Amino acid sequence: MEALEKKAKEVLVNNFKEGFSIPCAKLYPFQWFWDSGLIAIGFAHFDMEKAEQEIETLLDAQWGNGFIPHIIFHTETDTYFPGADFHQSNLHPEASKKYRSTGMTQPPVTGFVLEEMYRISKDKPATLKYIETVIDKVYSNHNYFFTKRDPQNEGLVYIYHNWESGTDNSPIWDDIWATMNPPEYTFERRDTTHVDASERPSKREYDHYLHIIEIAKEHNYSDEKIAELSPFLVQDPLFNAMLIKSNQSLIALYKLIGNNDDKVEQLQKWQDKSVKSFNNKLFDEELGAYIHYDLRNEKPLRYLSSSSFAPLYANIPSKERAASMVNIMMDKFGGDQQYLCASFDPTSERFNPKKYWRGPVWVNLNWMLFNGLNQYGYNNIAERVKQDTIDIIANNGFYEYFDSRKQAHKDGNAGYGGNDFSWSAALYIDLLKR
Ligand code: DGY
Numbered sequence: 001m002e003a004l005e006k007k008a009k010e011v012l013v014n015n016f017k018e019g020f021s022i023p024c025a026k027l028y029p030f031q032w033f034w035d036s037g038l039i040a041i042g043f044a045h046f047d048m049e050k051a052e053q054e055i056e057t058l059l060d061a062q063w064g065n066g067f068i069p070h071i072i073f074h075t076e077t078d079t080y081f082p083g084a085d086f087h088q089s090n091l092h093p094e095a096s097k098k099y100r101s102t103g104m105t106q107p108p109v110t111g112f113v114l115e116e117m118y119r120i121s122k123d124k125p126a127t128l129k130y131i132e133t134v135i136d137k138v139y140s141n142h143n144y145f146f147t148k149r150d151p152q153n154e155g156l157v158y159i160y161h162n163w164e165s166g167t168d169n170s171p172i173w174d175d176i177w178a179t180m181n182p183p184e185y186t187f188e189r190r191d192t193t194h195v196d197a198s199e200r201p202s203k204r205e206y207d208h209y210l211h212i213i214e215i216a217k218e219h220n221y222s223d224e225k226i227a228e229l230s231p232f233l234v235q236d237p238l239f240n241a242m243l244i245k246s247n248q249s250l251i252a253l254y255k256l257i258g259n260n261d262d263k264v265e266q267l268q269k270w271q272d273k274s275v276k277s278f279n280n281k282l283f284d285e286e287l288g289a290y291i292h293y294d295l296r297n298e299k300p301l302r303y304l305s306s307s308s309f310a311p312l313y314a315n316i317p318s319k320e321r322a323a324s325m326v327n328i329m330m331d332k333f334g335g336d337q338q339y340l341c342a343s344f345d346p347t348s349e350r351f352n353p354k355k356y357w358r359g360p361v362w363v364n365l366n367w368m369l370f371n372g373l374n375q376y377g378y379n380n381i382a383e384r385v386k387q388d389t390i391d392i393i394a395n396n397g398f399y400e401y402f403d404s405r406k407q408a409h410k411d412g413n414a415g416y417g418g419n420d421f422s423w424s425a426a427l428y429i430d431l432l433k434r
Contacts, residue, residue, distance in 0.1 A: 011425035020057040024418035026079045027194045031072040037109035042426020044120040059137045064094035066144030069101035081190045092221040103221035104161045107239050110138045111246025146270050148223040155273030160230040167357040169201040171350035172303050180231045182211030199416045233296040237282050238307035245314035247271045288324040304345040306365040312372025322376045339388040342404035353403045360401035367427040398424040
């Protein structure tokens with residue numbers, strides 16, 4: 001375990017560039033929004049200065065309207081597609097003048113990451129001082145979400161691209177692809193030169209991904225136009241749970257800092273409305289857990305995925321609902337031949353245990369589940385999630401994702417995607433300390 005912890009720290013240190021971390025070499029050579037946040041949690045355990053820099057650099061790329069992009073292209077490299085020239089973030093009038101980026105965002109983890117850094121810190125007054133210097137930017141990011149991404153004023157924000165969800169090629173999106181017919185684009189993928197194509201999205205899926213961006217670009221990434229026209233417009237339970245969790249953290253941190261009653265009041269208003277709508281709209285009684293809602297086509301997307309259980313981390317479900325979620329999770333995802341927690345329903349015919357977000361286990365979702373289960377008193381199951389995570393890493397290394405079937409780990413390597421992957425290392429360090 002000690003050797004593995006040392007290796008985890010090495011992974012993080014090697015992936016730290018000038019003030020920010022890459023998720024892993026070649027496959028993801030820039031700064032990614034939610035990766036950065038989760039990486040800072042790992043650094044906080046042994047190098048708080050790097051954790052602070054990570055967040056500072058991320059927030060430095062914030063746009064005038066509070067938006068934070070999903071990728072910040074700090075460097076030039078041809079190992080990634082689609083890069084800065086494709087995304088053209090400068091089309092948006094309020095885009096950062098300093099950095100080139102994408103024109104889409106990712107799950108808003110920054111608020112709760114700051115609170116985690118404070119929890120981990122051995123010098124809390126110093127960390128709180130640091131938080132004071134960045135917290136208003138995170139507040140302004142939340143303001144962006146609630147004022148620009150909620151066209152029906154429900155307290156639930158939309159995502160307009162599968163890459164905004166973080167769960168890039170989830171089978172849930174298949175229903176949306178079925179409503180679209182994008183052109184066959186000509187482009188050169190780079191991801192499949194680094195990673196086996198069987199572990200990555202298909203060419204046709206990429207056509208959809210690019211098409212949505214083309215539509216957004218035609219309208220200079222205008223939020224209003226995107227809400228009106230994007231064929232992909234979804235209320236995602238993972239994304240909204242991250243926002244709610246971060247809201248809660250901002251409230252706690254502003255109270256610690258003091259003298260911010262107006263912001264606390266506004267955050268509390270957003271929070272109350274969000275949690276209420278989340279419970280009214282996204283809980284599926286029959287499935288017993290939370291699901292996605294397709295806002296473009298006005299219909300629920302009734303599938304179970306690891307995102308269905310993430311609301312535990314944000315304290316969204318009642319005790320009764322939490323009990324139902326845990327039952328379903330253990331019943332469908334938690335058999336003794338499986339590692340917790342597959343990213344998609346293992347009993348579904350769309351499940352694929354090797355393909356990116358169509359089934360493999362991801363360390364970041366497991367980390368959220370571990371915390372969520374503990375918060376609701378399911379300590380034994382939380383412990384299993386922790387142990388499963390440690391085992392799959394010990395068996396294979398710090399991969400991006402892992403096969404959920406135990407048998408696959410007996411047969412050989414069952415770690416997939418990028419190796420020496422930063423958030424797998426970062427959250428492993430945090431899990432070990434719990
Ligand atoms: C990719 O390129 O697959 C990234 O996950 C997009 O964010």
